[in-house]
Amino acid sequence: MDLxxxxxxxxxxxxxxxxxxxxxxxxxxxxxxxxDREALEKAARAGDMKALxxxxxxxxxxxxxxxxxxxxxKAVKRDGR
Numbered sequence: 001m002d003l004x005x006x007x008x009x010x011x012x013x014x015x016x017x018x019x020x021x022x023x024x025x026x027x028x029x030x031x032x033x034x035x036d037r038e039a040l041e042k043a044a045r046a047g048d049m050k051a052l053x054x055x056x057x058x059x060x061x062x063x064x065x066x067x068x069x070x071x072x073x074k075a076v077k078r079d080g081r
Contacts, residue, residue, distance in 0.1 A: 018075035027068055
């Protein structure tokens with residue numbers, strides 16, 4: 001499954017709204033500001049999972065990134081997955 005298909009499925013499920021709310025939160029905005037958006041977009045469009053993984057590792061290496069990931073995990077689990 002490619003990233004666009006996964007995104008469509010997430011939006012269909014109950015977790016979509018919760019994840020969008022987290023992404024647009026102050027914490028989500030702060031993390032996004034730390035991400036190289038051009039590199040993220042390029043990797044996502046190319047389906048370059050290695051590059052995406054590297055970007056995620058950089059984010060998760062910070063305490064704020066780990067806390068945000070825990071919130072995302074909690075939002076996903078609330079949907080029963």
